[in-house]
Amino acid sequence: MADVKTSVHSKKSYHHGDLRGQLLEAVRELVEEHGPDGFSISQACKRAGVSTAAPYKHFKDRHEILRGVVLLAMDRLIAAMQEGADSYPPGDPNRIAAIGRAYIDFARAEPGIFRTMFGLTESHSEDPELTKAGASANGIVENVVGDYLELAPTHPQVKLRAYALWCFVHGHSFLLLDSKHIEGLTNTEENEMLALVGQAMLS
Amino acid sequence: MADVKTSVHSKKSYHHGDLRGQLLEAVRELVEEHGPDGFSISQACKRAGVSTAAPYKHFKDRHEILRGVVLLAMDRLIAAMQEGADSYPPGDPNRIAAIGRAYIDFARAEPGIFRTMFGLTESHSEDPELTKAGASANGIVENVVGDYLELAPTHPQVKLRAYALWCFVHGHSFLLLDSKHIEGLTNTEENEMLALVGQAMLS
DNA sequence: CTTGTAAGTTAGCGTTGCTTACATATGTTT
DNA sequence: AAACATATGTAAGCAACGCTAACTTACAAG
Structure with missing residues (x-):
């Protein structure tokens, strides 16, 4: 029981190592296993090995925990998009x-x-960090589209086309998760x- | 209080008024007001003026209530799509x-x-009625696209293009709700x- | 050593989903 | 009309949940 936290440091400090991070990871797993609202703080606490009151030293409420999980996921998604883009030279339509x-692969790999x-109903257009992350993702697409069209990323036509592409990819990703995709699409x-x-x- | 049930007559509702319908409507309102998971059976019961155990005479559980609400919404969406299509003659690209x-208007009007x-995480690819409703919506698009391309609605190319269009519209609708849409898009x-x-x- | 603060704990409140047991209204049968 | 079967409601209560309050412990700085 006590060996869990010895991973961080030698002392058997029954003050936790990195509870915040472990909670975020636990919630991420739970969300992936049981869906966006199939998780509970209690279960996450059980996984992290702490009492149900402990999380409130690190997060204001349930919503703030989810926000943290989503922010980390945003980072992963953006990194994957950037990595995808970087696998081809600028101007290459394959980008x-x-x-x-x-x-799409991200949606398939981490559907929950x-x-x-x-x-998230709330906080999407409100939360500055989430908005910033979204803008960052959008920026990647705009940059690539701008490179291809040989226009500035801020050009209205670039923004519109980038957005249209995003719509398509986003819609496809969601329909995939709902198994509403066209039958037998290889x-x-x-x-x-x-x-x-x-x-x-x-x- | 008691006059509610006098509205309906004999055959259909045995006992009280139409609790099933009233619950569905109450939940629909609550979902629209407080988001997909911001509703509770208790609140719906309060609105319908019944005890918290009453719903379980009509629905197996919370999820089945939501399913009913979603099915009704599907009907509305399909009707709106069909109506939109019927406002132009077959073959007209405006269709x-x-x-x-x-x-998109539906998503804007009833975002919740x-x-x-x-x-809905579960039951989407499982529930036959929901699947059927989804197929029905898909069929509308395929018919119109088929008319336009002068091909059978079952033609692979028709299905693929219809699906691609759906992806785009669906993605745009979702991004609209998340306020991720392109700034100043008139x-x-x-x-x-x-x-x-x-x-x-x-x- | 003392003391302040960060980070845990236990206990408990109110709400929720759902179940069980009971009560009542309605239509059918006799 | 009386009895029954069934449909539909209530009341009471359990377990789980989100969250808070009050207490306790560990570490670090003076």
Whole structure:
């Protein structure tokens, strides 16, 4: 029982090592296992090995915990998108498809978290950090589209096309999770569709 | 208090008024007011003027109530889409944009319900009625696209393009709710984008 | 050593989802 | 009409949950 926290330091300090981080991880797992609202603070506490009152030393309420989880997920998603983009040289149309694929792959790999990220009723247009993260993701797409069209990322046409692409990829990701996707859509067909839409949107 | 039930007559409602319907309506209102998970059975019971145990004579559990609310919303959405399509003659490209606009307008008009419809973690690919409703909505789009392309609605190319359009509209609707939409996107610009995407996807 | 503060604990309140047992209204049968 | 079966409501209560209050412990600085 006591060996859990010895991972951090030698002393058997029955003050926790990194409870905040462990809680975020526990909630992330629970959300992934049981859906956006299938988790409870109690369960997360049980996983972290603390009492149910402990989290309130680190988070104001349930919502703030979820916010933390979503922020970390945003970082992962943005990193994946950027990585996808960086796997092709600037101007290469494959860059755009790579970003879309990273987005879709993330939704497939972490459906619970993905749902949570875009399911928060409150705080989405309010929270500055979340807004900033969203803008960051949007910026990646705009940069790549701008490179391709050889226009500034702030150009209205670039922004509109980037947004249209985002709509498509986002919608597809969500429909995938709801199993509403077209029957028998193979991976190659999906890639073809991505390419087709990208092509259509950027010509 | 008692006059509520006198409205209905004999055959349909045995005992009191139409509690099932009243509960569905109460939950719909609550979901719209407080978000997909901001409602409680207790509150709905209070609105319907019954005890908290009454709903369980009509619904198995909380989830089944939500399912009923979502099914009714599906009917409304499908009706709106069909109405949008019917406002233009077959083959008219405006038909496609009209369906998309109906979809988006629904999301804007009933954001809480819209979120709920596509936020249910379980039962989406499982529930036959929901699947059927989803297929029905999909069918509307496929029919219109098929008419336009002068191909059968079951033609692979029709299905793929219809799906791509749906992805776009669905994604845009969701991003709208999350206030992630492009800044200063006017209605006319939105319509232009709809037309542009429709054009691009159907050429 | 004393003391302040950060980070845990226990105990408990109010609400929720749901169940069990009981009460009542309605239609059908006799 | 009386009895029954069924549909539909209530009352009471349990377990789990979010969150708070009050207390306790550990560490670190003076």
